[in-house]
Amino acid sequence: MSQAYKTQIDAARKGIFTPQMEQVLEDEPISKQDLMDRVAKGHIAIPANKNHLNLKAAGVGQGLKTKINVNLGVSKDVCSFDAELNKAKMALDYKADAVMDLSVSGNTKGFRKRLVAEVPVMIGTVPIYDTLTRTQKPTEEVTIEDWFETVEIHAKNGIDFITIHAGLNSKCAQSIRTNPRLCGIVSRGGAILFEWMAKTGNENPFYEHFDRLLDICEAHDVCISLGDGLRPGAIKDSTDAPQIEELITLGELTKHAWGRNVQVMIEGPGHVPLHEVEMNMKLQKKLCHNAPFYVLGPLVTDIAPGYDHITSAIGGALAAMHGADFLCYVTPAEHLRLPTADDVKEGIMASRIAAHAGDLAKGLKGADEIDHKMSKARGTLDWDGQFKCAMDPEKAQEYRKLSQPSEEDVCTMCGDFCAVKRVKALL
Incomplete structure (x- = not known):
């Protein structure tokens, strides 16, 4: 990367058209000037770690095609990195735009390096998970240095975007205690940080030391995907006080990150009934200043295990129609087990259909x-x-x-x- 700029947003603000922007423009119905203007404002993110050397960059945000992400990774019970790498290659074959490694067991660093070396689409991780895997410490014994050392490792490994649940601060933690939920906290990263805060009595380290996080991201041009630690995991919990409290905080962190030339995406719900999907999209865009919105689903009913790729596609199409920029796929195995290769394909195709349907509905140029x-x-x-x-x-x-x-x-x-x-x- 040229020393004339540190990050994609920094380059756009300086009027520099980067090779990554050129790659984005090759596949999008947008002008060069509009792309640069929206990257400069933070309305489009181009996750492109300077250490991901074989990356074919893609953009996420206003006026671009709705992108889809594929989650994969091993667990303690099902641990085959070769199988997960095959899923990643399948994701490329079926035209996924991103891959997230959510591994929580084994040699995660070695697998992450293979993924970056062999997969040319943008790659994301959740360093919070990997901190527990890497240190093998009980949650309450993890130190602030441990948390940030993992982020640094992931950035140096070439990860393009990292999910960080920085908005789940002490105020939000209190909100979920005073506003009881049917399904509590369902985000793994959110649950880990909530437990750490409860057992140590400390503030969320990524909220309290947000500038330290930005230092790492700016140095390597890592996009922060601000995680929704309090996303609803049940229809009854949708759009409640804890979810909105966290969203307000994410909006504040977004502006701070943009001030430091760090790109941001916002993660969203979750389980949301159909009639609340549009409202959730508009709330996020309003409260988070039109930052790119990355949604899990949303799943529009709670009662379809084995078919949640369908409940997710229904919600995803509606979400994309009303402003979501990035859909995280959901497979038929959601809520049940680690997905197989067949599950991955089903999830990808359902999400691609939802993304395209959303692009048609919002009148994206050339989509039809x-x-x-x-x-x-x-x-x-x-x-x-x-x-x-x-x-x-x-x-x-x-x-x-x-x-x-x-x-x-x-x-x-x-x-x-x-x-x-x-x-x-x-x-």
Whole structure:
């Protein structure tokens, strides 16, 4: 990275068009000037650690395509880094825009380095998890130095964005005590910090020493994804006082980070009923000054384990329509187990559908072109054309092969009753 600027936001404010900005512009319906203006304001983030040498940069934010993220990583019970790396490569095959390593067991540093070396999309982590894994200490014995040493390691390893639950301060912790929830705290990072604060009597180290965090992020150009430690894990808990209290704090931290030339994304809920999704998107954009919004789901019902990729896609499409910029995928295994490779594919495809549906709904320039091509192919019974337009051509072709029609130009659903075939010559 040129010494003329330290971070992407710093470069944009100085009028420098970086190689990463050029890569973003290649794939987005936005002008060069609009891109630079929005990066300078913090309304677009380009997570691009200067140590991630093979990165093909992507932008997240206003006026860009809705991006999707894939979570992976090992646990104590299921620990195969090779399997997780294969999932990462599958994510690339199915056109995910980002990969997050949430590993909580084993040689996390070694796996993280492999991931950065082999995966060219933006990569995220949660250093809070890795601090417990790395130090092997009980939560209350972790020191402030331990917390920040992990962040430094991740930054040096080339991680492009880190989730830090800096907004869960003592005031927010008190709020969740005085506003009881049906499902408490469901964020792993939020729960770890809440436990550390409760057992040590100290303030959240990332809130209290936020400038120290910014020093690390500025030095390596790491984007902070301000985590929602108090996101709702139940429909009943959606949009409650603790969630909003934390969101207000995240907005304050966002402005401070921008003042230090550090890029920010805001993480959002969570479990949210359909009628509150739009309100949540608008609240975040208002309270966090139009920073890019990264949402988990949202999941619009609590009762579909095994199908939560669908509950998430429903919420994700609505969220993207109303301003969400980045969707974290949810797999059918959510709430049940570590996802398999098949689960990962299902989660990716559901999120991609949601993201594209959101882009269509908000009128993103050029988003509907592929839909029109598909419609033309359907209207002319051009099956090869339909497969080329499909998000998952292999699956579409497999379905057609499994049930061959007696007449090649139709399908086995309608056969001779095919509406398109009957009126094709009449229109």
